[in-house]
Amino acid sequence: MTFLVEMKGIDKRFPGVHALKSVQFDLRAGEVHALMGENGAGKSTLMKIMSGIYARDGGKMLVDGKPVAPDSPRAAQDLGIGIIHQELSLMNDLTAAQNVLIGREPRRRFGRLDEAALNEKVSEIFASLNLDMDPRTQVSTQTIARQQLIEIAKTLSYNPRVLIMDEPTAALNDVEISELFALVDKLKADGVGIVYISHRMDEIKRIADRVTVLRDGAYIDTVDAADTPLPKIIQLMVGREVTQETPDIPNTAENPVALEVRNLTRGKDVQNVSFDVRKGEILGFAGLMGAGRTETARLIFGADTRDSGEILIAGQSVNVRSPADAVACGVGYLSEDRKHFGLAVDMTVRANIAMTNLSKFTNKAGILDENAMKKTAADYIERLGIRTPSDRQDVRLLSGGNQQKVVIAKWLLRDCDVLIFDEPTRGIDIGAKSEIYALLEDLAAQGRAIIVISSELPEVLRLSHRIAVMCEGRMTGIINRTDATQENIMELATQTAKIKETTQ
Ligand SMILES: Nc1ncnc2c1ncn2[C@@H]1O[C@H](COP(=O)(O)OP(=O)(O)OP(=O)(O)O)[C@@H](O)[C@H]1O
Ligand SMILES: [Mg+2]
CATH class of the missing domain: 3.40.50.300 (P-loop containing nucleotide triphosphate hydrolases)
Structure with missing residues (x-):
């Protein structure tokens, strides 16, 4: 079986930082592959290479078994690769709808923007995602969580075959997380391959099929999520055992x-x-x-x-x-x-x-x-x-x-x-x-x-x-x-x- 995406020997340097040292990663259709590691391990960098934002210094990338080198987000989109960024990348002064279809707005004759068609189209996208939002809402008036959801809608509007989610739940509440996971299940069933980055360990057991761990820019291992206990994954991430004991604390009941x-x-x-x-x-x-x-x-x-x-x-x-x-x-x-x-x-x-x-x-x-x-x-x-x-x-x-x-x-x-x-x-x-x-x-x-x-x-x-x-x-x-x-x-x-x- 060929992989949807395969990355081999990926290398990347920034001034003073060897961010990725011959890293490998692959993704199958219809799976959730979690990418884990401590802060600065290289997760976002690897995904920015996959999605055409950074150029790699070395290594190979294959899509459907064919070598590719996307040199822009647009080129990656054409390969069916979409990314939801860790940092929000929306235009604050535009509406939700303008953001979702930015650069692809429906137009009337003479190139004039068709606002009604734009809002109509985006309302359909929101409805398909169960997102209750007026497409005319200005982005800056929305909470971080709701902005995140607009961002997700924007990426999904391209119908990607590969969806990268870089800490999508950091700002979401429990209900929103459940809704997002329901969406992930639906995408999986449609054969989309999903790369999932999160520091919330409990989520990994809930949605990941496989887990790849990076440490200090190096590839450590890829394991099956169901068969690998969380402490083992944590140990791979930090390179030692982390004990989670609850310490005794001083009594403060009499303090001023x-x-x-x-x-x-x-x-x-x-x-x-x-x-x-x-x-x-x-x-x-x-x-x-x-x-x-x-x-x-x-x-x-x-x-x-x-x-x-x-x-x-x-x-x-x-x-x-x-x-x-x-x-x-x-x-x-x-x-x-x-x-x-x-x-x-x-x-x-x-x-x-x-x-x-x-x-x-x-x-x-x-x-x-x-x-x-x-x-x-x-x-x-x-x-x-x-x-x-x-x-x-x-x-x-x-x-x-x-x-x-x-x-x-x-x-x-x-x-x-x-x-x-x-x-x-x-x-x-x-x-x-x-x-x-x-x-x-x-x-x-x-x-x-x-x-x-x-x-x-x-x-x-x-x-x-x-x-x-x-x-x-x-x-x-x-x-x-x-x-x-x-x-x-x-x-x-x-x-x-x-x-x-x-x-x-
Ligand atoms: N544009 C850049 N210029 C210089 N250094 C960078 C740049 N982007 C990333 N780095 C460095 O590369 C390393 C890997 O960063 P990366 O953002 O991939 O980490 P991460 O695994 O996503 O961490 P986090 O969990 O904190 O998001 C870090 O040391 C970071 O400081
Ligand atoms: Mg990151």
Whole structure:
């Protein structure tokens, strides 16, 4: 049987980085082939070569057994290869429909754009994907998750035979993920070959047929997903065994309260939310997407204005009206949308890490101490395993996950009494996750109060002293670590939905 796509001995170098070292990969029709590896292992680079974005330095690529060398995304499309990128590539000022059919818009006579036909056609595409969206919606008004779905629709509108999905679920909620997987099953049945990249280990068992692992740009192995236990796959990825034990944590129940929130309210998004966090405590926030966790964090951080309610820091009522106010009160917020709020991608790794902490690196004469910055950057690069040729590399040239690590380093370094981390490990590989947990625990041990919003229940259970659960804008419960299980959290996370069902 010939493969749909076959890659052999693929080599690729960037200045200072040997990104792919004679890597092989093949794809059959009707299978999901997961491509796994730590941040910076070379996954996106290999797929950018397959989809005509990068040229390879060496090696062979065959489609249906015939040698090919797609030199543009267009050339790859002509071979039936479509890619859904890790970074969204939509035009923000255009509508959903204009984005989906960009360059292929239906036209009337004299080349005039046929807006009605465009919207009609894209509405059909959306309907076939079960996507409830008005084709005239402007992209910039949509959440990251919905933008991701537009991107998927755009790629599928070419009817690819090979579909590459580079971390498609990083921004999706559970329902959206299930819908995406249903779509994947349908494509598989139609004989499409799918390459699937994700750091969510649980997904691999759910949808992958085979798994190929890369490490440091090298090919490690290809295994059958059903026959290979997850710890084995993780070991192939990181080159050692990763133990996932839940550590004992210090009792913080008697510590002074660092942050207290009383009856915080904003429209329907956040309704009467009250809780406190003590010094040294990690308070987890669980809930489904749209439960109001990010919205609550944004109110505390002054990014949005509250309708009513009170915020107290160290017992003092504070009037936080902007993020600058919040920072002045010692509150920091790592937002879930890091690309827009967290990083200066055209600056170096070192500058990004130091940027928000310049006072730390300024000596008495007001001069920046480059050496201190360099030392700190080196320390975080080492601890978080940030893969970069040097701390002078522009952040834009790092892999997706390594960019995330830079933002995290930035916030870990900040002198805040209260730190809110929104989905801190999204897109982060499994080895670096444990290191981030350890750093968060260090911060707590230093007496900071920490809030971690996370959609991954194992993460919330692993980190939190207590777990606050929200559902549809309300706080439905706060559970102690010792009493918490995935089941009772899920119960609270869907509580108001259930109440509604029974009253209907
Ligand atoms: N355009 C570029 N210029 C310089 N270096 C690059 C470029 N693109 C990628 N790299 C480097 O190549 C290596 C592989 O990056 P790649 O994006 O393929 O990793 P990845 O496996 O997709 O990681 P992640 O899980 O973080 O997305 C990294 O060290 C990255 O910094
Ligand atoms: Mg990548």
